Amino acid sequence: xxxxxxxxxxxxxxxxxxxxxxxxxxxxxxxxxxxxxxxxxxxxxxxxxxxxxxxxxxxxxxxxxxxxxxxxxxxxxxxxxxxxxxxxxxxxxxxxxxxxxxxxxxxxxxxxxxxxxxxxxxxxxxxxxxxxxxxxxxxxxxxxxxxxxxxxxxxxxxxxxxxxxxxxxxxxxxxxxxxxxxxxxxxxxxxxxxxxxxxxxxxxxxxxxxxxxxxxxxxxxxxxxxxxxxxxxxxxxxxxxxxxxxxxxxxxxxxxxxxxxxxxxxxxxxxxxxxxxxxxx
Amino acid sequence: xxxxxxxxxxxxxxxxxxxxxxxxxxxxxxxxxxxxxxxxxxxxxxxxxxxxxxxxxxxxxxxxxxxxxxxxxxxxxxxxxxxxxxxxxxxxxxxxxxxxxxxxxxxxxxxxxxxxxxxxxxxxxxxxxxxxxxxxxxxxxxxxxxxxxxxxxxxxxxxxxxxxxxxxxxxxxxxxxxxxxxxxxxxxxxxxxxxxxxxxxxxxxxxxxxxxxxxxxxxxxxxxxxxxxxxxxxxxxxxxxxxxxxxxxxxxxxxxxxxxxxxxxxxxxxxxxxxxxxxxx
Numbered sequence: 350x351x352x353x354x355x356x357x358x359x360x361x362x363x364x365x366x367x368x369x370x371x372x373x374x375x376x377x378x379x380x381x382x383x384x385x386x387x388x389x390x391x392x393x394x395x396x397x398x399x400x401x402x403x404x405x406x407x408x409x410x411x412x413x414x415x416x417x418x419x420x421x422x423x424x425x426x427x428x429x430x431x432x433x434x435x436x437x438x439x440x441x442x443x444x445x446x447x448x449x450x451x452x453x454x455x456x457x458x459x460x461x462x463x464x465x466x467x468x469x470x471x472x473x474x475x476x477x478x479x480x481x482x483x484x485x486x487x488x489x490x491x492x493x494x495x496x497x498x499x500x501x502x503x504x505x506x507x508x509x510x511x512x513x514x515x516x517x518x519x520x521x522x523x524x525x526x527x528x529x530x531x532x533x534x535x536x537x538x539x540x541x542x543x544x545x546x547x548x549x550x551x552x553x554x555x556x557x558x559x560x561x562x563x564x565x566x567x568x569x570x571x572x573x574x575x576x577x578x579x580x581x582x583x584x585x586x587x588x589x590x591x592x593x594x595x596x597x598x599x600x601x602x603x604x605x606x607x608x609x610x611x612x613x614x615x616x617x618x619x620x621x622x623x624x625x626x627x628x629x630x
Numbered sequence: 631x632x633x634x635x636x637x638x639x640x641x642x643x644x645x646x647x648x649x650x651x652x653x654x655x656x657x658x659x660x661x662x663x664x665x666x667x668x669x670x671x672x673x674x675x676x677x678x679x680x681x682x683x684x685x686x687x688x689x690x691x692x693x694x695x696x697x698x699x700x701x702x703x704x705x706x707x708x709x710x711x712x713x714x715x716x717x718x719x720x721x722x723x724x725x726x727x728x729x730x731x732x733x734x735x736x737x738x739x740x741x742x743x744x745x746x747x748x749x750x751x752x753x754x755x756x757x758x759x760x761x762x763x764x765x766x767x768x769x770x771x772x773x774x775x776x777x778x779x780x781x782x783x784x785x786x787x788x789x790x791x792x793x794x795x796x797x798x799x800x801x802x803x804x805x806x807x808x809x810x811x812x813x814x815x816x817x818x819x820x821x822x823x824x825x826x827x828x829x830x831x832x833x834x835x836x837x838x839x840x841x842x843x844x845x846x847x848x849x850x851x852x853x854x855x856x857x858x859x860x861x862x863x864x865x866x867x868x869x870x871x872x873x874x875x876x877x878x879x880x881x882x883x884x885x886x887x888x889x890x891x892x893x894x895x896x897x898x899x900x901x902x903x904x905x906x907x908x909x910x911x
Contacts, residue, residue, distance in 0.1 A: 419892075467839060467841045468841060468842075469841060469842075469843065470842075471843075486841065487838050487839065489839070516838055526830070526835055526839050527839060529825070529826050529829050529830060530826060530830070530835075530836055530839040530840050530841075530844050531839065531840075531841055531843060531844060533822065533825065533826070534822065534843050534844045534847040534848070535843065536880070536883060537818050537822050537847060537880075538843075538847055539883075539898065539899050539902040540876060540879040540880050540883055540898075540902065541814065541815065541818050541876065542902040542903075542904075542905035543879055543898065543901055543902040544810070544814065544872065544875050544876045544879050545810050545811060545814070545905070546901070546902070546904055546905060546908075547875065547879075548810050548872070548875065549807070549810060549811070552907070552908045554807055554811075555811055555908045556908050556909070557768050557797055558748060558768065558770070558807050558808060558811040558812065559811050559812075559908075559909060560748045560749060560750060560767065560811075560812055561749075561750075561751075562750065562752075562812060562815050562816065562819075562849075562850050563811050563812060563815045564909055565846050565847075565849050565850070566815040566818060566819055566846075566847055566849075566850060567815070567905055567909070568843075568846050568847075569843050569846070569847060570899075570902045570903065570905045571903060571905060571906050571909075572899075572903075574895075574896045574899035574900045574903065575896075577895075577899060578892045578893075578895045578896040578899065579892065581887060581892075581895055582887075582890050582892045582895065585887050585888065585890055588887060589884055589887050589888050591825065591829070592880060592883070592884045592887070593884065594825050594828070594829065595821060595822065595825045595880070596877055596880050596881060596884070598821040598824055598825050598828075599817070599818075599821050599873060599876070599877050599880070600877060602817060602820075602821055602873070603870055603873045603874065603877070606862060606863075606866050606869060606870050606873070607866065607870050609863050609866055611700075611859045611860065611862075611863045612859075614855075614858075614859045614862055614863065615855045615856075615859040617820065617821075617824065618820050618851075618853075618855035618858060618859065619855045620824055620827070621820040621821065621823040621824040621827070621851045622823075622851065622852060622853075622855065623823075623827055624823035624826075624827060624848055624851045624852060625852050626833070627827075627833045627836045627837050627840075628837070628840065628845055628848070
């Protein structure tokens with residue numbers, strides 16, 4: 350199977366590694382507008398060959414789009430314009446509603462599968478790609494009914510090869526849920542990092558006093574702004590709701606803190622402890 | 631050396647394990663007001679013998695106090711009242727100013743060392759204790775000048791045995807810094823957990839959509855309210871400042887988000903990326 354991967358970063362690169370290893374891909378073509386990333390992807394053996402623009406689209410069996418969501422919503426219609434009648438296109442973006450809307454009435458909509466494999470690290474670029482990134486994680490497919498059976502079957506093969514469990518969701522529901530469970534975590538982490546950096550001008554102190562708790566909470570603040578700024582913009586509506594709710598909880602906590610109301614603080618934390626029930630580790 | 635450990639949880643229990651293994655302790659006596667914790671500490675081999683109240687204080691070479699900071703500030707004067715003239719007392723609380731104040735004019739102040747070994751996990755109780763918890767971490771000693779040379783030398787031996795690097799700080803500076811670098815992380819995590827729990831009534835969805843990023847950011851929300859409520863209360867002044875700053879940053883971010891100002895969001899995240907420079911991993 351000829352596979353073209355657009356975007357050779359953490360996600361695209363890790364998919365390439367897994368599909369090559371499983372023998373699903375006979376040839377993997379790579380596209381990346383960042384030339385040094387493209388060169389690195391060849392060096393690291395993520396892809397067989399770098400191609401330019403759409404000269405590989407027509408003959409590809411599968412095209413995987415793993416670029417910032419703003420680029421996906423801009424280019425996806427153009428990609429669908431250029432594919433062959435047997436090509437299947439899958440995107441992996443962290444937002445789904447706007448992307449789905451941009452190709453909603455495209456004549457080749459049925460050849461496209463809107464996916465969101467939920468996996469990642471705080472690192473980015475081809476050098477961050479690794480085998481096993483997706484193992485045991487959840488993949489979401491939106492607007493399942495708009496994809497052809499053939500396209501869905503190929504997508505299932507891909508995500509099974511990545512050892513992912515696929516679930517189905519409405520694209521609006523998807524965006525709303527990930528606003529809380531993924532995007533809000535990133536915002537809280539970015540701004541925790543900024544708050545501490547702002548205060549601690551003497552950075553030596555941060556380093557000395559930072560326990561493993563701080564490191565874990567602030568880990569996502571290392572994530573790529575190029576990837577996250579477009580996600581936040583596309584999911585501004587729901588993320589803003591989530592943020593408003595988060596800020597409200599923080600302000601209530603601060604109020605009880607200023608009143609030194611230990612009992613109330615204890616109750617809030619005891620409720621939050623409930624997160625144990627819904628997280629494995 | 632006869633060592634009495636008051637509070638046989640994650641911290642006290644892990645110290646007991648390390649001091650026994652290194653042969654620093656000939657006998658370790660344990661005190662815990664929670665009887666099942668006391669029994670568990672014996673079962674797990676953390677301590678040799680459970681004792682009650684202060685009947686071991688007079689003859690102890692070293693007393694380690696690892697209980698919630700509210701209990702430490704309440705009982706520390708009483709502990710110093712009851713010790714022998716060669717006994718050294720070290721506390722391990724996450725706040726230092728109020729604790730230091732409560733014994734500031736105590737006749738045995740010089741036998742006490744105010745410490746904060748910065749280590750922990752989201753788990754608590756004797757079952758959470760493990761060997762190696764403190765390896766390579768930082769320990770802070772406050773009001774060094776108020777402890778005798780003899781007391782300091784013993785404290786250095788203890789923290790070297792735990793493989794910690796000790797630094798010295800003013801107790802007010804300590805509380806201010808840990809408000810940002812440790813306590814704020816915990817608050818942000820507790821309330822992130824609560825926000826997501828509040829919204830996601832269907833908990834199955836949280837579980838499915840939660841990636842490793844969410845798990846890492848919300849990990850501290852599993853921490854013990856019994857331990858953290860007193861810390862937050864004692865550090866309310868500085869933690870409230872830190873929270874105000876954090877909330878301000880979140881609100882600014884939300885404002886740019888609502889305006890869909892991707893450039894501004896990108897800039898904020900790029901600044902926050904700077905946290906890479908000050909964190910090892």
